[in-house]
Structure formats: C-alpha cells, structure tokens
Amino acid sequence: MKIDVVLVNAFTAEGKGGNPAGVVLNADPLSDQQKLAIAQKVGYSETAFVTQDKDADFHVSFFTTTAEVDFCGHATLATFATLYHNGLITHGSYKQKTKAGLLTVVVEENGRIVMQQTLPKYLGTFDYATIAPLIGIEEVQLATTQLPIEIVSTGLTDVIVPVPHGALERIQIDEAELIDFCKKHDLVGIHAFELDSERDDFNASCRNFAPLFGIAEESATGSASGALACYLTKHIDRSTHNRFLFEQGRAMNCASHIAAMVESQDHSITQVWVGGFAKLIGVKEIELSLT
Structure with a gap:
C-alpha cells in the first residue's frame, strides 16, 4: 500500500x-x-x-x-x-x-x-529546586522570575517554566531525567519561556521539550502556546481580551510565530484560540x- x-x-x-x-x-x-x-x-x-x-x-x-x-x-x-x-x-x-x-x-x-x-486546566505547581536540574538552570536563577512553575493544559499537559531573560538559550535538558519525570507526573513535556519586555513585536520567546514522545525539541507548539497564554492571563495580565504573539524555534535556527488569544469573563477564561x-x-x- x-x-x-x-x-x-x-x-x-x-x-x-x-x-x-x-x-x-x-x-x-x-x-x-x-x-x-x-x-x-x-x-x-x-x-x-x-x-x-x-x-x-x-x-x-x-x-x-x-x-x-x-x-x-x-x-x-x-x-x-x-x-x-x-x-x-x-x-x-x-x-x-x-x-x-x-x-x-x-x-x-x-x-x-x-x-x-480546550479551556485551561491548572493541575499543580513544582518548586524551582525540582525543575532546575531538569533544564540545567540554577534554582536561584529560576527564582528571580518570581513566577510559578505550573502544569497547564489546553489539550495537553505541559509544565510552563518561566526563565529569566537571557537564560532561555542556555537551557540544557537532561532527557533521561525529564522522561522519567513526565512518566511519573503524567506530563507531555516542558514549555519554557522568557518574557520579551524589551521588544514590541513578541510577548515571549519559548522552547518546548517532550523527549517522552520522541521530541527532543520542537520549533512551534500550538497546544503549549495556548497554555502559556492562559498562564500569562492568570499571573500577569487579567484583561478580559488578551492577544499574544510568541516566538519559538530560535535556538533551532527555525524561528516560528504563534498567535494566541484568550477571552475572559469574571476572572474566568471563556475562550482560547491559537493561530498562524x-x-x-x-x-x-x-x-x-x-x-
């Protein structure tokens, strides 16, 4: 055939x-x-x-x-x-x-x-000390973001990991440990991001790792981008209508642009859209x- x-x-x-x-x-x-x-x-x-x-x-x-x-x-x-x-x-x-x-x-x-x-599910958090050895970024550096590391799903369960500006490209994944970690916690992978406060065109730059499913790293992840948009709406900007533009794949020399839109009412998210x-x-x- x-x-x-x-x-x-x-x-x-x-x-x-x-x-x-x-x-x-x-x-x-x-x-x-x-x-x-x-x-x-x-x-x-x-x-x-x-x-x-x-x-x-x-x-x-x-x-x-x-x-x-x-x-x-x-x-x-x-x-x-x-x-x-x-x-x-x-x-x-x-x-x-x-x-x-x-x-x-x-x-x-x-x-x-x-x-x-799908509407976001917030499924728990991890401390900086737990995630730091998985991504090769020191615990004290992760703590400088003052943002939580949280499991968020808008279709797939990803760990949303904020890293300080300049640390995104220094991530070094321990694939064996991350695979065991994802199996233990029923996760797809890690979606790390740094806020792009100095740039007008992007809200955040991102990297995604899912070695449990044979993906060492990928250059654009729609499901995790929806989860990140919900995370940012929850922790940074509680506006009723948020639009985001994310960059992903820069570390792979394959830059991608992902738009995400989140609508809220009475502090609850009612719609999540991702496009490109x-x-x-x-x-x-x-x-x-x-x-």
Missing part, C-alpha cells in the same frame, strides 16, 4: 521557519498501528490523520513517532492548511473531532488558520505493509 503524506511547515514566519508536520487525508482505512508506522517513517514530531466523522466536519488523530497524542496544535494548523490548499474547504468555520474534544477551526480569508483549544500561517513543502510517498 502506498500512502501520500503532505509535508507542511506550520506557524511560519513570513513563509520561513515553522514546525514540520505530516498530513494524511482520507485515512479512514488505516489502523492505529498503521498510522504509527507512517508517523515513524515520516519522522516528524507529529503526523495528522484525517477521517470522516458524523459529529464533525473532520475527525483528526495525531501520532508522534512513539505514540498517539490527544491533540497537536501545529499539526491541526497543517491539516487545515492542506485541506484549504487542496480546495477541500474554503475560508470559514469548521469542527474537528479530536481526543481532546470537539473543537472549532477557522480559516480566515488571508489563509491564516485559527484553532480553538502554514506552508506546504512537499509530498512524501510511504510504502506501507498490508500485514
């Missing part, structure tokens, strides 16, 4: 950078085992598989090279950019069914994809065994 996988860079910055994802359309005949095998052969952090669903416009499942995950922001953006590019959808609003829930995706007239995320642009970069044909 031959399977065409569309290759897409998601969250590009003026057509460059971004995070690559694979997209398989018309994936209804494929088993989960076959989807995982395809994702492994593609080799990207995530590959999305689009199938039909009676409750939504599309059912989308997401596979890393090691396992299925409930949701993936950059692969969602890649999926709807592919559907739009192939003329299967036009600008407008659509429903996608994922393991994280039934979520809205909007295709804007300029081609930007904006995806709804994508660029199709090719098609890869995968030979898949029928056994």
Whole structure:
C-alpha cells in the first residue's frame, strides 16, 4: 500500500521557519498501528490523520513517532492548511473531532488558520529546586522570575517554566531525567519561556521539550502556546481580551510565530484560540505493509 503524506511547515514566519508536520487525508482505512508506522517513517514530531466523522466536519488523530497524542496544535494548523490548499474547504468555520474534544477551526480569508483549544486546566505547581536540574538552570536563577512553575493544559499537559531573560538559550535538558519525570507526573513535556519586555513585536520567546514522545525539541507548539497564554492571563495580565504573539524555534535556527488569544469573563477564561500561517513543502510517498 502506498500512502501520500503532505509535508507542511506550520506557524511560519513570513513563509520561513515553522514546525514540520505530516498530513494524511482520507485515512479512514488505516489502523492505529498503521498510522504509527507512517508517523515513524515520516519522522516528524507529529503526523495528522484525517477521517470522516458524523459529529464533525473532520475527525483528526495525531501520532508522534512513539505514540498517539490527544491533540497537536501545529499539526491541526497543517491539516487545515492542506485541506484549504487542496480546495477541500474554503475560508470559514469548521469542527474537528479530536481526543481532546470537539473543537472549532477557522480559516480566515488571508489563509491564516485559527484553532480553538480546550479551556485551561491548572493541575499543580513544582518548586524551582525540582525543575532546575531538569533544564540545567540554577534554582536561584529560576527564582528571580518570581513566577510559578505550573502544569497547564489546553489539550495537553505541559509544565510552563518561566526563565529569566537571557537564560532561555542556555537551557540544557537532561532527557533521561525529564522522561522519567513526565512518566511519573503524567506530563507531555516542558514549555519554557522568557518574557520579551524589551521588544514590541513578541510577548515571549519559548522552547518546548517532550523527549517522552520522541521530541527532543520542537520549533512551534500550538497546544503549549495556548497554555502559556492562559498562564500569562492568570499571573500577569487579567484583561478580559488578551492577544499574544510568541516566538519559538530560535535556538533551532527555525524561528516560528504563534498567535494566541484568550477571552475572559469574571476572572474566568471563556475562550482560547491559537493561530498562524502554514506552508506546504512537499509530498512524501510511504510504502506501507498490508500485514
């Protein structure tokens, strides 16, 4: 069996950078085992598989090279950019069914994809001493941020880790320890950020690490960007309508731009959206065994 996988860079910055994802359309005949095998052969952090669903416009499942995950922001953006590019959808609003829930995706007239995320869950905190050895930044340096290290999920459980300005690129992940830590606490990975108070264009620069799922580092993470936007709304700016622009992937020489919007009412978040642009970069044909 031959399977065409569309290759897409998601969250590009003026057509460059971004995070690559694979997209398989018309994936209804494929088993989960076959989807995982395809994702492994593609080799990207995530590959999305689009199938039909009676409750939504599309059912989308997401596979890393090691396992299925409930949701993936950059692969969602890649999926709807592919559907739009192939003329299967036009600008407008659509429903996608994922393991994280039934979520809205909007295709804007300029081609930007904006995806709804689940409302945030704040699942606990860690002290600086616990996280410091995992990322190679001293406890006393982390403490200078005066911000909590918190587990936040808008689809996937990430640890949001603030680091002082200038420390982001000095992070050194202990992958073995982080894998054990994520297994113990049922986490996807770490999303570290530094506030960009000296720059007008970005609110924060970020790095994301999820070695438990075969991702040493990725250059754009939609789900964690939604979680970070909620974190910042909770701890820094409690406005009722917040817009953020994050930069990610700079340490990988693959800068990406991720927009996030959070709406609140009576100090409770009511809507979370993450958006950006994508660029199709090719098609890869995968030979898949029928056994």
